[in-house]
Amino acid sequence: xxxxxxxxxxxxxxxxxxxxxxxxxxxxxxxxxxxxxxxxxxxxxxxxxxxxxxxxxxxxxxxxxxxxxxxxxxxxxxxxxxxxxxxxxxxxxxxxxxxxxxxxxxxxxxxxxxxxxxxxxxxxxxxxxxxxxxxxxxxxxxxxxxxxxxxxxxxxxxxxxxxxxxxxxxxxxxxxxxxxxxxxxxxxxxxxxxxxxxxxxxxxxxxxxxxxxxxxxxxxxxxxxxxxxxxxxxxxxxxxxxxxxxxx
Numbered sequence: 446x447x448x449x450x451x452x453x454x455x456x457x458x459x460x461x462x463x464x465x466x467x468x469x470x471x472x473x474x475x476x477x478x479x480x481x482x483x484x485x486x487x488x489x490x491x492x493x494x495x496x497x498x499x500x501x502x503x504x505x506x507x508x509x510x511x512x513x514x515x516x517x518x519x520x521x522x523x524x525x526x527x528x529x530x531x532x533x534x535x536x537x538x539x540x541x542x543x544x545x546x547x548x549x550x551x552x553x554x555x556x557x558x559x560x561x562x563x564x565x566x567x568x569x570x571x572x573x574x575x576x577x578x579x580x581x582x583x584x585x586x587x588x589x590x591x592x593x594x595x596x597x598x599x600x601x602x603x604x605x606x607x608x609x610x611x612x613x614x615x616x617x618x619x620x621x622x623x624x625x626x627x628x629x630x631x632x633x634x635x636x637x638x639x640x641x642x643x644x645x646x647x648x649x650x651x652x653x654x655x656x657x658x659x660x661x662x663x664x665x666x667x668x669x670x671x672x673x674x675x676x677x678x679x680x681x682x683x684x685x686x687x688x689x690x691x692x693x
Contacts, residue, residue, distance in 0.1 A: 472510050472520070475500045479521050483562045491518065518566065519573065525563045526578035529556050533585050542593050543646055549589055550614050550638050557618030565622065568615050586610060590645075594666035597650035602690065603666070606645040613641040661689035 478499035482490045493514055497504045511517040532552055539545035557564040567573060574580075590606045593599045599606055617637045621629055665686040674682065 468510075471500075471502070471506070475502065475507060475510060475517070476520055476524050479517060480524065480563060483521065483566065484560075487562060488518075488566060491521075493517075521563070522567045522570075522573045523576050523578060525560065525567045526573075526576045526582065528560075528563075529553075529567075530578045530582050530585075532556055533582060535585060535588070537588075539592065542589075542596055542598055543642060546589060546593065546610070546642060546646070547638060549586070550610060550641065553614040554618060554634055554638075557614075558621065561618075561622050564618055568619065583607070583611070591666045593646060594662045597660070597663045598646045599662050599666075600647045601645055603662075609645050610641060613637055658690050661686045665690060 475496060479491050479496045482495055482499060491514075493504050493507050496517065497507050507514075507517060511520055532555075533549070534552070536545055567579075586607050587603070590599065590603050590610070593606070594603055601609070617634055621634065665683060
């Protein structure tokens with residue numbers, strides 16, 4: 446049997462094992478109110494009372510929905526990661542994988558510059574990397590990196606490449622936002638992007654030359670699709686490829 450309680454906005458809510466549509470709508474209203482305060486006044490403006498007032502609720506309702514202020518901020522960050530994820534374009538077979546890399550990096554920059562306060566909240570606390578939307582976004586990035594590796598374009602390990610791409614985009618936005626308006630030179634973003642591209646990719650596909658490391662990275666990227674090897678054989682082959690790839 447469901448039980449009833451009175452929410453902070455004076456309405457009667459039905460508690461059940463699953464969240465009711467009304468509760469989810471209220472939760473979304475609170476998140477949007479918090480984002481509005483964050484955008485206009487920064488993180489310090491996001492107080493429990495201010496958010497409750499903006500959402501038309503009483504402060505206790507915020508605690509019931511999110512636990513505490515940190516829980517609310519985590520929910521706001523998750524909303525931001527989901528919004529960022531929605532801007533990402535996935536091309537499973539790009540005509541030019543390096544241009545695809547540039548385009549993906551630019552999308553991250555554009556989102557950060559369009560949502561400065563939200564982006565800062567999303568990326569200044571390491572614990573937020575547990576976000577489901579953040580992980581989904583990183584999977585998209587890893588897919589882009591694997592396509593580079595499969596084509597022989599990748600000059601470093603896949604994990605390192607993903608870290609470089611992610612770190613340079615995040616760092617570029619946060620650095621840009623830290624600068625005074627008259628000190629923001631667009632060349633900074635272009636230079637950082639091209640430095641990232643040079644750091645993680647080869648000018649020509651490595652598999653077209655005699656380098657064993659590039660060929661090993663390409664074969665390692667394609668290995669999950671291999672069907673005529675046993676599990677033990679795949680593990681052994683991957684170990685060998687990891688050693689060869691590390692020599693490059």
